[in-house]
Amino acid sequence: MSLTKYLMAAFLTTTMLASPALAQDEAKTVIIHAGTLLANPGEAPLTERSIILNGNRIEAIEAGFVQRDGAEIVDLRNAFVMPGMIDSHVHITSQLAPDARLKTVENSDADWAIQGAKHGKRTLEAGFTTVQDLGARGQDAVFALRDASKKNDLPLPRIRAAGYSLSVSGGHGDGRQGYNDDVAEVLHKDSICNGADDCRRAAREQIRKGADIIKITATGGVLSNTLAGFNQQFTNPEIEAIVDAANSMGRKVTAHAHGLDGINSSLTSGVMSIEHGTYLDDSSIALFKEKGAYLVPTVMAGDYVAKTAKDAAWMTEAQRIKSLEAGPLMLDMLRKAHAGGVKIAFGTDSGVSIHGDNATELVLMVEAGMTPQQALTAATVNAAEHIGMADQVGTLEVGKLADIIAVDGNPLENIERMRNVGFVMKDGIVYKSAL
Ligand SMILES: [Zn+2]
Structure with missing residues (x-):
């Protein structure tokens, strides 16, 4: 032969x-x-x-x-x-805890990946079969987890990941605040950008590394260690440049936004969804409807930080003050947005609250005036459409x-x-x- x-x-x-x-x-x-x-x-x-x-x-x-x-x-x-339910706003690799600021300078990407695997399993077992990660500790870690979930290598929900959030220098997504300059230098990320061209670059960098979606911190936020308020941080030209760069490569942009100016500017600049939305008003509601944009209310995060801040001596002063200021407003924000006819997609910001407790958001949604059926629809049909997976999941x-x-x-x-x-x-x- x-x-x-x-x-x-x-x-x-x-x-x-x-x-x-x-x-x-x-x-x-x-x-x-x-x-x-x-x-x-x-x-x-x-x-x-x-x-x-x-x-x-x-x-x-x-x-x-x-x-x-x-x-x-x-x-x-x-x-x-x-x-299976969909949580369109999690931070799967991290968990707010007394040692969170120390972990930032101790953990390797491998450590973050292992934490993410642990949190992901809890999330899956709580009935959330798909999650969208909007800003990870350990960018490589979250992309590796995303890929592992695709192959069913580990007990994880399906993961869509943004990688790092884009932020201006000193903004909500700039994790360097409160560390000394030597540490801050090491913590600098290429997702920090200033000016339209630089922000275009930052969006493209995230896409190059594997981002499925681009997340921007359009306004100040609660847990950054700075008393810089909740107002708009990216300029409109910066947001427009990010949206343009992302859209031209087939990615949507979602904006973390608390302050009214940042919510409305994001919506008029082409962002397709708003995370949090704390200070939205009737003008925002009209814009949401005009653009067909989704609100991801994350009421649970507000509720959790407001409760935690009351006796958490480990929180920094800035974190405590902002938690007590914005946290308690979020339930009424959702009530107003829902009554005004804004499309709601389920998202918890878990990683702020405890991974695996995600369903608490459904309870808060009902407290804010949604029917149980509307809350479940937000966590399935709406979230699937919002993350661009309606042809695969959600029903x-x-x-x-x-x-x-x-x-x-x-x-x-x-x-x-x-x-x-x-x-x-x-x-x-x-x-x-x-x-
Ligand atoms: Zn978040």
Whole structure:
């Protein structure tokens, strides 16, 4: 036998051996029997449905509890089944804590990655199958976690990541405040920019490194160690340059903004969403609607820092003062925006609050006047549209990804139920089964 023929024969044998196993794998069907199914959180729930999965995709949704030869049945007949939730504002690698400022100068990117893996697992097990990371400690860490989640190498939600937030020098996203000059020099990042051209460069740098979205800190913020207020920090030409650079490379820009001037300037400069929105008013509401922009309210972050600041001696003076000033305003901000008809996408700013407690935001949304169904829609349908993944996640429909969660009881009657998600499947893989 010639070498070519030998190799060919060997190849065929290997292929033939591999084929049946592969075929079996492909044919493996999983059927979820759902007692109540909220397939599209914008619509009424259905009862007694079967979700038929092929690998990581939904192949069919049928009435009744159907069986198929050789199919594996997941019994959720006593549960409330819905799409995996989406948190469009997290900081997966970090956690606000007494040692947070020390960790900034102690941790390597590897340390941040390990922290992120720990936080990500908790987030996934809380029913959040997709997250958007808007500003990481450890840029390489968050991109590595993002890539690992794509391959299901680790128990993590799907991750979209901004890398570092863009900020002006001395602005909210400039982490150098309060450190001595030697340390500050080491902490300098290429995401700090001043002037339109420099900011165009900074946006492009983030995209070069792998950013899925560009995050800017358009105004002052709560946890930066500086008493620089909540007003606009980037100029309009800087924001416009960032939006132009990002859009031309297929990325959207989202703006952290508390102050009214920064909220409105961001919206008029082409930013597609506002994170926080604390001091928005009727003029902002009109702009949101005119532009079709989303508000990501992060009420939970405001609530958490306001409570924490009351007795956290470890917070810096600037952090404490700003937490007590802005934190308590956020619930009313959401009430006003929702009543005014602004589109709301779910986001918690977790990493400020504790990773894994994300569902608390749903409870606060209901407190602010949203119905449980509207809150769940914000965390699925709306968030999916907001992060540009509506064709993949956010509802349970034929062809979409098998990101499926379940709870005991009916969260449309009591939103608190969402704090105890008992079943989590992401990408067709079961990560939690405790119902
Ligand atoms: Zn944030």
